[in-house]
Amino acid sequence: MKKTIFKLMPVVGLCAAMSLTSCSDDKGNYTYSDANIITIENIPALTSVLANAEYVDLKPVVTSSIDGDVKADDSNYSFAYMRKDSDGKWVKLGDQKDLYVLAEMNAGTNNCYFAVTDNRTGVQTICPFDVRATTITSEGWLVLCNEGQDEKVRMDMLSQISLDRIMPAYNVLPMAEDVPAMHHATKIGYVRTYGGFSNIFMFSSTDSYVVPTADAYAYGELGKLTLADEFKANQFITKSNDHIVNHVTLAYQAMGRPNAAICVSSEGNAYAYNYKSTNMSAAFEYPINTSTRGEAPEYKVAPYVGATELRFDGLNGGYACALLYDVDNKRFIGLNSKGAANDDPAGITQKCAPLADPAEGKKFSFQTGMDLVCMLNTAQSSGTVYSIMQDGNKRHVYAVSLLTDEFKQLDAFMDIQAPDFDKATCFAASSQYAVIYYAYLLAELI
Incomplete structure (x- = not known):
């Protein structure tokens, strides 16, 4: 690979008093010779290594327009490898033609260059390159x-x-x-x-x-x-003996930072953390699977959280939606913080509420009476949550959109007949397409 070459040329100052007419006294006492053009090849623009574990190994091909192939022991030339450190200073990596040195450098992209100097003229040719060090x-x-x-x-x-x-x-x-x-x-x-x-x-x-x-x-x-x-x-700002098994961040559009997060425990409790708050909860506090902030939980929730993109409307107007499932009453519940000012006097961000079926466009009932098998989130841009429901020996898939402050029913896929879907125990949703992946155990190993 040929590199961009930069030449550093020595400059000879001329006396300012010299006039142009002095050229008439020029006796032609000059020596002319061909310029020595140096090309440097075989140094990759980017070399990736493990910091403090692997070696930077470079074997450049240096060619002179006068001397041909420049060898490592050619006394007419000297070599140097330089790297810019974290303080912006250039430090030497090596002074031989080939470089084989342990990558003792910070993780990230390190700016380096290889310099070839013609010792007879002092002209230096530079080939820049980068070393990307990772841990x-x-x-x-x-x-x-x-x-x-x-x-x-x-x-x-x-x-x-x-x-x-x-x-x-x-x-x-x-x-x-x-x-x-x-x-x-x-x-x-x-x-x-x-x-x-x-x-x-x-x-x-x-x-x-x-x-x-x-x-x-x-x-x-x-x-x-x-x-x-x-x-x-x-x-947590309150003491809890629960075992937290799931955590979902509810993000808004500005720089990808979150407004809130929800975590759930194996004991069936859910907790909310409002990152944007000033006078609201500044950490997880009491369970939100209740109708009154701070009161004892009224039901248990499944260890899943249907998350959505949080909409941002002004400094204090952001709101978050999250879909949860009440396993005691076999129904969908939701957290919706729309309208909660920073002081949140109604405790909107610290309690959940049952979801009412839509007056129009109803695809299924939020009061399912079924067991929840799994809840799957898609990419934030689509905002669709898929819930797999167990109805006797049948399995259905309910799709709910959480892109706005509404829990909008999108579709109900009843009695899925995909091969062995009823035996599946592991699930995933595509981030781009309306596709659910599942896995099941073929047979116990003996």
């Missing part, structure tokens, strides 16, 4: 795993090393000795908040934690998990 846990996809028969929770990662290189990394989250082992993983959560920080959450049926990272934006290397990172200790 094993700084970019990729976190995977929460259940290990062994006791389903011990383990955090793995599919690490994105480069555009065409993905590698698995196992057990990437170190834990302090006093952190109890977690069992039966349920979900990984993520939230970007107003205060210049972000959080990654890990949930299991026994314990839940905020995952520590090297920076406030949850973009850097994973840190060591300690007891201080326990989810309820960080996110």
Whole structure:
């Protein structure tokens, strides 16, 4: 690959008193020779490596228009590799023609250049390039795993090393000795908040934690998990003995930041956190599966949250919608914060309400009388929530739109006849199309 070449030429100053007429005294005492044009090839524009683990390995081809192929031991030439550090200063990586050096650099894109100097003239030719350094846990996809028969929770990662290189990394989250082992993983959560920080959450049926990272934006290397990172200790303002197993962020359009979040427990309680609030709840507080803020829960909810994009209308006019399911009364309920000012005197953002069937366009009854199998969210742009219902030996799929402050019934797909859909235990919804994926166990292994 040929690179863009920049030449640094020495400049000889002329005496300002010299007049143009002095050219008449020119005796022609000049020596003319061909310029030495240097080309540098075989240095990629971008090299991707694992920081502090892999080597930057470059073998450039240097060609002189006068001397031909420039060898590493040619005394007429000197070489230098330079990198810009975090302070904006250029530091030397190497002074040989070929570079083989450990990538001891910060994660991210590092600006570098390779310089070839003709020692006879001082003319320097520069070839710029970048080194993209990543860490094993700084970019990729976190995977929460259940290990062994006791389903011990383990955090793995599919690490994105480069555009065409993905590698698995196992057990990437170190834990302090006093952190109890977690069992039966349920979900990984993520939230970007107003205060210049972000959080990654890990949930299991026994314990839940905020995952520590090297920076406030949850973009850097994973840190060591300690007891201080326990989810309820960080996110709740009231004491709760519940086991939090699910967390969903309700986001609005401005910069992708959330207005609220809902978490649910295996005990059947739901909690709301209003990130935009000033006088409202600044963390999760009392269960919202109630008709009166702060009162005892009146029913249990399923461990699913149907989430939507939060609409933003002015500084205080944003509102969030969330669809939940009352397993005691077998009905859909909803959280709708439209109209809640910052002081929220009616406690709108801290209580749920049963959903009434629409007067027109009814596809099904929100009072289903059925068991909820699973609830699936689609991309925020479409705002559709799919609920899979168990009706005896039949399974139906109800589609509800939450793009506005209404819980709009879109469709009801009755008695799904897809192969073995009635046996399915794992589900996912396409982020772009009206497609549900499912999986089921063929047979028990003997």
